[in-house]
Amino acid sequence: MAKIAVIGAGKWGQALHFALSQKQECLITSRTKRDIKNFVTLEEALNCPYLVIAIPAQQIREWLKNNFKYKEGQKILVASKGIEASTGEFLNEIYSKYVPEDSIGFISGPSFAAEVIKGLPCALVLNSTSKKVYDKFKPFFPDFIKVYYSSDVVGAEIAGAYKNVLAIASGICDGLQLGNNARASLISRGLVEMKRFGKKFGAKKSSFIGLSGAGDLFLTASSTLSRNYRVGLGLAQNKKLEDILDELGEVAEGVKTAEAIYKLSEEYSIYSPIAREVKLILDGKHPKDSLKDLLRG
Numbered sequence: 001m002a003k004i005a006v007i008g009a010g011k012w013g014q015a016l017h018f019a020l021s022q023k024q025e026c027l028i029t030s031r032t033k034r035d036i037k038n039f040v041t042l043e044e045a046l047n048c049p050y051l052v053i054a055i056p057a058q059q060i061r062e063w064l065k066n067n068f069k070y071k072e073g074q075k076i077l078v079a080s081k082g083i084e085a086s087t088g089e090f091l092n093e094i095y096s097k098y099v100p101e102d103s104i105g106f107i108s109g110p111s112f113a114a115e116v117i118k119g120l121p122c123a124l125v126l127n128s129t130s131k132k133v134y135d136k137f138k139p140f141f142p143d144f145i146k147v148y149y150s151s152d153v154v155g156a157e158i159a160g161a162y163k164n165v166l167a168i169a170s171g172i173c174d175g176l177q178l179g180n181n182a183r184a185s186l187i188s189r190g191l192v193e194m195k196r197f198g199k200k201f202g203a204k205k206s207s208f209i210g211l212s213g214a215g216d217l218f219l220t221a222s223s224t225l226s227r228n229y230r231v232g233l234g235l236a237q238n239k240k241l242e243d244i245l246d247e248l249g250e251v252a253e254g255v256k257t258a259e260a261i262y263k264l265s266e267e268y269s270i271y272s273p274i275a276r277e278v279k280l281i282l283d284g285k286h287p288k289d290s291l292k293d294l295l296r297g
C-alpha cells in the first residue's frame with residue numbers, strides 16, 4: 001500500500017509525482033481524471049499518511065473546506081507558492097485551521113517543474129516548525145533533489161510568493177527591452193523589498209539570501225520557463241491580462257499575490273514599490289509610466 005500521494009496534477013504536481021516515484025510508489029489525484037501511472041481517486045489519496053498538496057494558492061481554502069479532514073498522524077507537504085488575495089492570509093495560516101503545526105511543511109526553492117520532470121538536479125528547502133516533518137519526508141525524495149531544512153515557514157512562504165510578483169516585473173522590464181543593467185537592478189532591489197516585507201511578519205533574513213529567496217528569484221525572474229515572467233512579457237506588449245492568462249493556460253500566482261502584497265503593504269505601511277507598480281500595471285497602468293515612477297521614487 002502506497003504511503004505517499006500528490007494532490008493536484010498540474011505541472012508541479014506531476015513533476016513532484018515523477019520525483020517521488022523514483023524510490024517508492026507514489027499516488028496522484030486531481031479534479032479531472034488523468035492518464036498518469038498510479039492515478040487514484042481523491043478518497044484513496046487522502047488515505048495516505050503522507051500527502052503533498054500542489055494546487056494553486058487561491059483555491060486552497062475552498063479545497064480544504066470541501067475535501068479535507070485531517071487523519072491523526074498524517075504529514076502534509078504544501079507545494080504551492082502564493083498569498084490569498086481575498087484575505088491577505090498566508091497559506092500556513094489557512095492550513096493551520098486543518099492541520100496541526102507539527103505535522104505540516106512547505107517546500108520552497110528554485111524548481112521549474114519542466115526540469116524536475118526530466119530528473120535534472122536541484123536543491124529545495126523543506127520548511128516546517130517541526131524538524132520531524134523534514135525527517136519523515138526527506139527519504140521520499142530522489143537522489144537528484146537535495147532537500148535542506150529550515151524552520152522559517154513564514155520567510156519561505158513570503159519569498160516563494162513575492163518572487164512571482166518580481167518575476168512579472170522582470171518580464172515587463174525585458175519586454176520593454178530595458179537591458180541587463182535594468183533587470184539586475186530590479187532583481188536586487190526586489191530582493192531587498194521582499195526581505196523588508198518579510199521582516200514585518202517575522203521572517204528570517206537568511207531565508208531571503210538562500211534558496212527560498214535569492215535562489216528562486218534569480219531563477220524565475222530571468223527565464224521564459226517562468227509563467228510569471230511570461231505574464232510580464234505580455235504586459236509589456238500591451239496585451240490584455242485576460243488574453244495573456246488564457247494563452248498561458250496555467251496558473252501565474254504572481255497576479256493574485258501582487259494584489260495581496262499591495263493590500264498587506266497598505267495595511268502595515270510597508271514600502272513595496274515594485275510589487276505596488278506590478279499591481280497597478282495589472283490594473284491597467286502603462287508599464288512605461290510605472291518605470292518612470294520607479295526611477296523617480
Ligand SMILES: NC(=O)C1=CN([C@@H]2O[C@H](COP(=O)(O)OP(=O)(O)OC[C@H]3O[C@@H](n4cnc5c(N)ncnc54)[C@H](O)[C@@H]3O)[C@@H](O)[C@H]2O)C=CC1
Binds near residue numbers: 011030063079
Ligand atoms: N510549475 C512549477 O514549476 C512550480 C509551481 N509551483 C507552485 O505550485 C502550485 C501549482 O502550480 P502548477 O501545478 O504549476 O499549476 P498548473 O496550472 O499547471 O496546475 C494547477 C493544478 O491545480 C488544479 N486545481 C485548480 N483549482 C483546483 C481546485 N479548486 N481544486 C483542486 N485542484 C485544483 C488544476 O486542476 C491543476 O491540475 C502553484 O502555487 C505554483 O506557484 C511551485 C514550484 C514550481
Ligand SMILES: O=C(CO)COP(=O)(O)O
Binds near residue numbers: 164
Ligand atoms: O516557482 C517556480 C519555480 O521555482 C515556477 O515559477 P512560475 O510559476 O513563474 O513558472
